[in-house]
Amino acid sequence: MLAVMFVWSKLSSVKWMDAWEERFSGNPALNLVITTIPGQVRVRVEIYAEKKKDVAAVQKEWGGSVREVKQQNWAALSKEPMPSISVRGKLVVVSARSAKDIAKEKKANVGKEVVAIPADMAFGTGHHATTATVLRMLVDAAKELEGQKWTMADLGCGSGILAIAAVKLGSTKTWGCDFDPKAVLVSKENAERNGTAKIRFTEVDVLEWEPKEQWDLVAANIFVTVLEEAFPQIVRSVKPGGFIMASGILKSQAPPCLKVAESCGIRWDRVVTKGKWLSAMGRRVG
Ligand SMILES: C[S@@+](CC[C@H](N)C(=O)[O-])C[C@H]1O[C@@H](n2cnc3c(N)ncnc32)[C@H](O)[C@@H]1O
Known part of the structure; x- marks a missing residue:
């Protein structure tokens, strides 16, 4: 049924x-x-x-x-196709669903990495201010990591968009998690669709998570309340010197949330606001 x-x-x-x-x-x-x-x-x-x-x-x-x-x-x-989103001329997020339509998008976007996320589900298509900002931060971090082997974790993966983008930008080992089993399923489907099926997606609640490994880059576009409580384990999952991107934070609630991360060893290098939303990028000190 x-x-x-x-x-x-x-x-x-x-x-x-x-x-x-x-x-x-x-x-x-x-x-x-x-x-x-x-x-x-x-x-x-x-x-x-x-x-x-x-x-x-x-x-x-x-x-x-x-x-x-x-x-x-x-x-x-959701029949209306979503407009595609270009990220720093390096990445383009499109709403194509079929292999045929994705191939068309690739032809139309030569020189850019294409990420295809159909817009029919409620898990992040790149049009939300927080996702769009983290995508830009990802492109910038990937540039800094160019020439190195790097790994990425996507906490609260939603549609899997950030993990898929990371692979397209060069991440060699990528993991995503969400506490919503439907998000995990959709992420796996989207990874298949984008030729990035090597990404592992699992059902994990970051509030109850004990990280077993560390990553060069950790993106957490979740919610301010979850971030504030889970920062100790989120920060432990970042390699010393590695990147962290935190988003899904309402501007009005940001200062105490960012402070918690600082007390766990994060130095914020960039804070971006878009509408009511704030995203921050930094590194684990060490
Ligand atoms: C704002 S969406 C972001 C989705 C996607 N990463 C993006 O950037 O578009 C937040 C996601 O975090 C997930 N989430 C919220 N609380 C969580 C928790 N405690 N543990 C794991 N995932 C969580 C939600 O199910 C949702 O998919």
């Missing part, structure tokens, strides 16, 4: 996008998807949840409509 999910949806003005993100980020039961509608100043805001009561509570507060979907039909929910 197909699993069902419940979707709440509502049309909203573009100017409220940040407010929707702020409202629903950090709640693992609610997967927020905001889709721009070509030629319109409105966006479609959707929330996917496994339990009807979760979307019913959103509807009670914010209006809109609720419907039931079979997971198999998710692909049909």
Whole structure:
């Protein structure tokens, strides 16, 4: 039997996008998807949840409509192709799904690495400010690591986008994890789709994680509350001198969160804000 999910949806003005993100980020039961509608100043805001009561509570507060979907039909929910995103002229994220469409994108983007992430699921397509910023940081770090063998861990992998991008940029050993089994599954599918099936993805809750190895680069685009609590183990998983990228942090909540990482041995070198979101890149001292 197909699993069902419940979707709440509502049309909203573009100017409220940040407010929707702020409202629903950090709640693992609610997967927020905001889709721009070509030629319109409105966006479609959707929330996917496994339990009807979760979307019913959103509807009670914010209006809109609720419907039931079979997971198999998710692909049909998001028909508009997402615009591709170019990252520092080095990487391009496209929403192509099939091998044929990916081949077309590769032809159209000669000289750039193509990362294909179909936009039908709620796990990060590169359009979110936090993902886009971490992708830029990844490209910059890969440049510094050029000529070396380097490894990467993607904590809270979502669609697997950061891990896949890291392999395309030169990571020789890559691991991603998420506490949501659907995210792990989608990441594996996307890795296959991108010819990067060597990436290992596993179901891990970083709050209960005891790292067994260290990585040259660790990206954690999770949520401020998770980062703050998990920084001790996240930092232990970074090789001394290695890179760390932390994102998913609301600007207003950033200072104490970044301080926790500093107390664990991180020196932040770059802090980038985009809308309400903050991302930071640094190194483990040592
Ligand atoms: C903001 S999304 C980022 C997805 C993707 N890495 C990206 O950059 O677009 C955060 C991801 O972290 C996962 N996550 C949240 N809390 C977690 C935890 N405690 N352990 C592991 N994964 C977690 C969520 O399921 C979600 O897929």
